[in-house]
Amino acid sequence: MKKFFTTLRNIFSIEELRDRIFYTLGFLAVFRLGSFIVLPGVDPSKLTGESGGLLDFLNIFLGGAFNRASIFALGIMPYISASIVVQLMGMAVPYFQRLQKEGESGRKKINQITRVLTILITLAQGSGYLATTVPNEAIGIDQRLFYISSMVILTAGTVFCMWIGEKITEKGIGNGISMLIMIGIISGFPTAIYQEFTTRGGSLLLVVEIIALFFVVMGVVLLTTAVRKIPVQYARQVVGAGGKKKMLKTGQRSYIPLKVNAANVMPIIFAQSLMFLPSLIANIWADESNAAGWVAQNFSDFTSLAYNVTFGLLILLFTYFYTAITINPDQMADDLKRNNAFVPGVKPGEATSNFISVILDRITLPSALFLAIVAVLPAIAHLFGVSMTFSRFYGGTSLIIMVGVILDTLQQIESYLLMQHYEGMMKSGNIKGRQNVAMA
Template identity: 75%
Template sequence: MKKFITTLRDIFQIKELRDRIFYTLGFLAVFRLGSFILLPGLDPEIVSAAAGNPSNDLMGFLDTLLGGAFSRVSIFALGIMPYISASIVVQLLGMAVPYFQRLQKEGESGRKKINQITRVLTIAITLAQSSAYLATSVPEGAVIVSQQFFYVSSVILLTAGTVFCMWLGERITDKGIGNGISMLIMIGIISALPAAIMQEIDSNSNALWLVIELIMMFFVIMGVVLLTTAIRKVPVQYAKQIVGAGGKKKSFKTGQRSYIPLKVNAANVMPIIFAQSLMFLPSLIAGLFAETSDTAVWIANNFSDYTSVAYNTTFATLIILFTYFYTAITINPDQMADDLKRNNAFIPGVKPGEATSHYISLILDKITLPSAIFLAVIAVLPAFAQYANVTASLAPFFGGTSLIIMVGVILDTIQQIDSYLLMNSYDGMMQSGNVKGRQNVAIA
């Protein structure tokens, strides 16, 4: 406890870190406030009565991810989800379209162009999703103005709300702590946790079963933490060049030893977010043909229930595929092999160049498969929790998207805070003169 208090004191003694934390809290407060602002033209009482009764389990699950804004029909009802969908599309284009591949290689200028394309695509996706959302999620009889005026104005407001959420996420990333987009999703999830716990306590009078639930949740959290922090160390040696008296290179000898830390879950939370963003599409598309096709009715029913076998099988498969996909686009073994070769470094027992690239790819394949499977298992645990009579409001916190996002974002934020504390510690040592051997050298 004393160490915790000391850490808090050190955090608030660093001005830059303190400012970033306050910036983050302020932006998150604005985001939460916007999730309670109702779309104009709706009867608040009707919307409030329907907010706690989603039309299906999938809608309730999405409502958990969005902190209740989805069922409240707020201006932030779609949240940051259209931006995530746009990011998926752009990254897929980066794998297949030469233009996007060139942009990825252009450094900072290419990244800015990709970000701009993603923003424009976000607006287009939001316009489509907002129309579908208004047609399916607005409670019957809640519209108290002209239907045409309501739908036109609401599409504009929902699109503006998503763009504003996107802007908030970028500001948190630039001026705050942590990844802004993930932070917005996390705060929406956490906001539902206290009410979910209270509902579980009220609905379950068996104290022993509540203790068992907490123990199970603890072990699931520990498993997610281990998955998130696990790394595979690839040993690396640096060759030290020996130069003769005449300035000619004579030989190399073994120099400093190090390692490449390959994360077991290199894709982090992104496969879950990507897969979740796509899971509403089957039921949405099938709903358009429900009146003419029995198959469409089956798809709509099963993919609207996040505890169904079809939903969880598809969800787990998408997570495994996206884990491989995101690992492939974030880690480039060829580039890593080239960087090692340029720095006179090599992996013991492996030839530089193509052999090193193949060796790193083989390791990635070996560690990505168990990571993807474990990630998929964690993602479908809420369905099993609900089968075990855990309330629908608390079940998402037994694993799945909610827990993985929370753990991943919290660990990432803690790492950034630790980096600031470590940097401040080094600065303090330099200013106090505690670094031995440091001399002031005048440069003419």
């Protein structure tokens, strides 16, 4: 405990780090305040507060702003969607591939395209949101005026959230966009644990649930930080020129850190977005077919066996798919060859590419299985009697995002401490597994 308070004192003794922390906290406070400001013309008392399905999934990320018809009701999610689209286009469209190779100028163009696409997605999602989430009886002004003004406000709210995220990244601590998502998720934790405490009455079961949650979080931390290091040897270089005696410079040893969970949280997000289609489609024929009724019933219940088996299989498939499009063994082998580097015992070129591919396949399987287990843990926890609100923190997308963002932020704080010659937050002087590992 003494070391903890010493570390806190060291953190706030560094002026730049202290300013960045307060800057981040200030913007996060503005973001949370905006999530409680209701759209003009809406009567909050007449909002149902029920969304269900994918909408309920989005409401978790937005800290309840979605169901409150807030000016930040769409939050940063349109920007996330636009970023994913641009990222996928960068893997398939030659124009975006050229932009990625142009350095800083190309990055600025990609950011500009992402922002324009964010506005277009916000307009599309905003119209659907107003039509499906805000009931007519909750609108207290002319509906035409309400829809026009609300579309402008929702778009401005998303752009403002995007600006906040960029400012946190630039002048604060951590990745701004990820911080906004995390603060939305974690804002529901105090309410969830209070409701669970009220339900359990402070019994031993609550203690067991907290202990189980602790071990689940530790497992996700291990998954997030785990890397497979591939040793790399740089070829010896000849130094000296002209008539001078040439000397051989010993090649350096290094390694390629392959993240065990290279796909990060994307497989769960992709699988989650598809899991609402079976029940949606089956509801059309539910009255005419027993099979359609069975599908509609089972895929509307996130604790059913059919739902979780299908969910787990989709995560396995998407983990391999996203890892394959994210990591290119051929390009890695070419980069090693171009830099006069090689994997000891493996020939450069195609043999190196095959070697990396085999390692990637071996580490992707346990990663995919662990992701699938983490994704279905909330359903398992709910079956064991944990409330639905509290069970969501036992796994799934929200837990992986929170762990990843917190570790990334701690790494940045660690770097500031070490630069000022203070002892790091861990005895080893760094947060294990986070060095040289990029967040997805």
